[in-house]
Amino acid sequence: MERHITLGEFIIENQKDFPYAKGELSALLSSIRLAGKVVNQAINKAGLSEILGKAGNENVQGEDQAKLDVMANDVFIETLRNRGEICGIASEELEDYLIFDEDMHKDAKYIVLMDPLDGSSNIDVDITVGTIFSIYRRISKPGESVNKEDFLQPGENQVAAGYIIYGTSTILVYTTGNGVNGFTFDPGIGSFFLSHPEIKFPDHGKIYSVNEGNYVHFPTGVKKYIKWVQEIDEKDGRPYTSRYTGSLVADFHRNMLLGGIYLYPTGTTSPKGKLRLLYECNPMAFLTEQAGGKCTDGFTRILELKPTELHERVPFFCGNKEMVEKAEEFMRDNQ
Template sequence: MERHITLGEFIIQNQKDFPYAKGELTSLLSAIRLAGKMVNQEINKAGLAEIRGKAGKENVQGEVQAKLDILANDMFISTLRDRGDICGLASEELEDFIVFNEERHKNANYVVLIDPLDGSSNIDVDITVGTIFSIYRRISPLGTPVTLEDFIQPGINQVAAGYIIYGTSTMLVYTTGSGTHGFTFDPGIGSFFLSHPDMMFPESGRTYSINEGNYVHFPGGIKKFIKWVQELDEEDNRPFSARYCGSMVADFHRNMIQGGVFLYPEGTKSPNGKLRLLYECNPMAFLAEQAGGKCSDGYGRIMERIPSELHERAPFYCGCKTEVEKIEWFLNQED
């Protein structure tokens, strides 16, 4: 029987592909793996542990937090703090970034940005949720406290990014710039095993993922794209199927495997888009591009946007190249 390679083994074997390989990234990804396993355990027993539902608090985004939002956030912060491999962390759930000032963190090279529980509103109805993470090399001098500039870097500066999807099976998918690779969690053994090496988006797909309940607020170009995907054209494999579950990780994961495009445009309800550039758009764009897909703000590469604040929002179109380029074409016809 063929033995499957574990996530830890894969990281070590491929560390040579990382330009600053000194074991720090390996340890950092191991910490994320551990926190993901802990969050997975809590999600699987959420109904029994009475940690479903709302916590009665709002996060910095003005969104009501689920109990598991807070739990997942605390787990990732504590697990990453226990390692000496990062000097700071920013979370979608917190207003400001955290500076790790302990002695073991002073010469750490990396900062982490994290969305601890994407799609947490789905927890109460047992629909797939996820964690998204992004890793940058600090730009401030070693030995000094991290600054805002260490976190608000363009997506092209990411050294690693990934997500953990908590669904019918739990998977960790990540990239360090040498392809996108997926690992499935075996709860019996307690390890992630390589199950999806070199994941790739098809060149085009037949699925679109968007919250059409906001249709009236969409830009004209997006309305025309939606009309286009719904038209009958057998040669062009249309109409498309609509699939949207309110968890970007889940929609992205399905589209990468089966082919499709995810859309979250700007509109009158969200003038700058709803998704966070640093916590959601950039890490998913890094993964998509490494898997042969494309990500755009409608007019250009999302990872080349220069952020100006920690919780900046952006319109986001991500998936198969053919459909993302079609979206850009429709939007540019509006100008």
């Protein structure tokens, strides 16, 4: 019988990916794994635990928080605080970054940015949701006070990023800059096992993911690209298939495995785009490039953008390389 490698074993075997670390990054990834297990259990019992529905609060973006948003945020913060690997955390659900200033964190080298529960508007109807995380080495020196500049780093400075998708199965996907690997959770054993080694975007894709309900608000280049993917062209394999769930993690995961493009452009209702650069775009861009894809704001590589605020939004074009480049062509030609 073939033996499957666990996430913990994989992390230990690949510590050479980060020679500057002395086990801290491995321990940090293990903490994220643990928090993901707790959130997974809560999601699976949400209907029985009376944690469906809205919490009655708004987050910093003015969006209604689901009860599970609050729960997931609290779980990740508590789990990461209980370990000494990070000195601060920023979350889509918090107005400002959170400093861990206890003694056990004073020499910590890392900070974490996260979207604790992406796609939470889907939770009440049992559609796939996820957690997105991003890890950086701090700019300030250990022992100094963590500051905003530690969090406002360009995405190319990430040392690790990934997501946990809570769907028909629970899968943790991550990269440390040496490829992308996915691990499926076995609830009977309580461990994640390597199930998707060395993930790569297919060379060609036929799926496009965009909220076409916002079509009237899109830039001309996006409108023309959408019309192009809908045209019949047997040689090119068009029309492409439209798939959009409203959960970035779900759409991204499908497109990475099957081949596709995800778009969330600017529009009159989202003049800077809707997705957050730090919590969603940067980690997904890191994964995309490590899986052989491409990720831009329609013109510029996402990982090169310099953030100016914690909750900054940007347009997002992400997926199969040739599909993204075609969309960029339409954007350039219709500025």
